[in-house]
Amino acid sequence: MKFIDEARIEVMAGDGGNGSASFRREKFVPRGGPNGGDGGRGGSIFAQADRNLNTLIDYRYTRMHRADRGENGGTNDCYGKGGEDIVLRMPVGTVISDFETGEFVADLDVDGKRVMIARGGKGGLGNLHFKSSVNRAPRKRTMGEPGERRMFKLELKVLADVGLLGMPNAGKSTFIRAVSAARPKVADYPFTTLAPNLGVVRTDENRSFVIADIPGLIEGAAEGHGLGHRFLRHLQRTRVLLHLVDLAPFDPEADPVHDAKAIVEELRKYDESLYRKPRWLALNKLDLIPDDERAERVAAFLEAYGPVERHFEISALTGDGTKGLVFALQDFLDADRAQAEIERAALAAEEARLAAEADARAEAAYKARLEAALAEDDDVEDGEDEPTAQS
Structure with a gap:
């Protein structure tokens, strides 16, 4: 198999489905309420490290990867089906960066590591979400959000000691x-x-x-x-x-x-x-x-x-x-x-110490707010008791 260690791909996550604006229609129910369902979310695209691969040849010739869009919402409170996600399997050691800006995106340095590289769009809301006491028959709905579209540069860096x-x-x-x-x-x-x-x-x-x-x-x-x-x-x-x-x-x-x-x-x-x-x-x-x-x-x-x-x-x-x-x-x-293990252990201990200090500060701040609130309540009660005593 030909060794390919560089590739460029374009990914297009699925758009979200549109929400539905419909109303309940049944015999002897003259004023049925709104029952339009939400649209399904668009499919997302993931990159996953696979130790069974050792080349990027699959992405040299297949450069466009598109996920399915979500289905539109339906009547009777039916929600649209979400689009299927796509998983792109790449060799362990693949580095993913934005093709246009060069910004680092992910490093697939561990077998099985999975990273989302393009998020699917959210589905739109159906009109059942917009019902209120003053608007009993809303005709409003929202459209699905577009999925992310990006171009990436893939570079394979083999893992060796x-x-x-x-x-x-x-x-x-x-x-x-x-x-x-x-x-x-x-x-x-x-x-x-x-x-x-x-x-x-x-x-x-x-x-x-x-x-x-x-x-x-x-x-x-x-x-x-x-x-x-x-x-x-x-x-x-x-x-x-x-x-x-x-x-x-x-x-x-x-x-x-x-x-x-x-x-x-x-x-x-x-x-x-x-x-x-x-x-x-x-x-x-x-x-x-x-x-x-x-x-x-x-x-x-x-x-x-x-x-x-x-x-x-x-x-x-x-x-x-x-x-x-x-x-x-x-x-x-x-x-x-x-x-390296000693340094990782020291780093983990330092992170745990900082997290504990942050929790302690948050707890102290919470107690201070609570005491301040109790003190305000005591002041209000004292102020209300004084006129009663004078009377």
């Missing part, structure tokens, strides 16, 4: 094949990866993480060279970036240090928050370097590249060094998740 970075042919696909069950295409020419690939890395029976491989970047991606920045959005949800560097490029004139720094610069141009994510270096293809030259080649690269958070020396093809790298990533992710 680790994101792979690197130039084309840096060995990213080979690495993900070595550490997971994913089987992306591998070949000896650039841009063999044309769409993101996800792989689950299991380090223990109950410990695992998800790694994402995206097409390689080249210098000038911000200007549209190569595949550009199109797939970098898939790394925005990751916790750590793993930058693979080819220490044994096919081109003898290629400079691994220059290429590695070019990737970092492209990250900075694309998104400052992505640039600031933890980023580790994996110096790959050491199997192509003679044993007596490896240490010198690695030391020269690190000296020219500058400070790095962490670096690993691996060969994705033979698997050398990958096990230690995988376990280091798992430990980092476990610690990061634990810290």
Whole structure:
């Protein structure tokens, strides 16, 4: 199936049905009252995350989605039937934004999450609602409200813990094949990866993480060279970036240090928050370097590249060094998740404290109003008793 991670759709919720203006008509009942029913509500449109989908291809070719309108109200107090709602199923990780303004609408980041993106119109009121003691035969009714009509931009951002970075042919696909069950295409020419690939890395029976491989970047991606920045959005949800560097490029004139720094610069141009994510270096293809030259080649690269958070020396093809790298990533992710849980618990506690303080203030204000009201009642009673005492 073709991988599509962007789409534009137009949604039209259903209009509400019109209210009815009718009167009771029966034999021997010369002045029957109003009995016009309300119109039904229009159908709404929802977006729901579905983990069984991994592409937006359904919305690339079907762009208009329209819900049914509500039925009009009828006689004999009959209300119109509401329009059927529409549920648009989208891959987990889909971000919905307004196409015209760019305003954020929803993030379907959890399987089963459902969000209303277009509300159906309310049904109109029938004339039975307008009967009163001075208007026994109202002929007034209201029309149904129109449903919302909007255009949305859909962007799929895959959910992964680790994101792979690197130039084309840096060995990213080979690495993900070595550490997971994913089987992306591998070949000896650039841009063999044309769409993101996800792989689950299991380090223990109950410990695992998800790694994402995206097409390689080249210098000038911000200007549209190569595949550009199109797939970098898939790394925005990751916790750590793993930058693979080819220490044994096919081109003898290629400079691994220059290429590695070019990737970092492209990250900075694309998104400052992505640039600031933890980023580790994996110096790959050491199997192509003679044993007596490896240490010198690695030391020269690190000296020219500058400070790095962490670096690993691996060969994705033979698997050398990958096990230690995988376990280091798992430990980092476990610690990061634990810290995130602590922060969420602290945030929840703070929200509960603020809510309790707000409730206490509301209770105090209520008691103050009650005491003030009782005091006013006492003043009125005292004022009424004084004339009686004087009399």
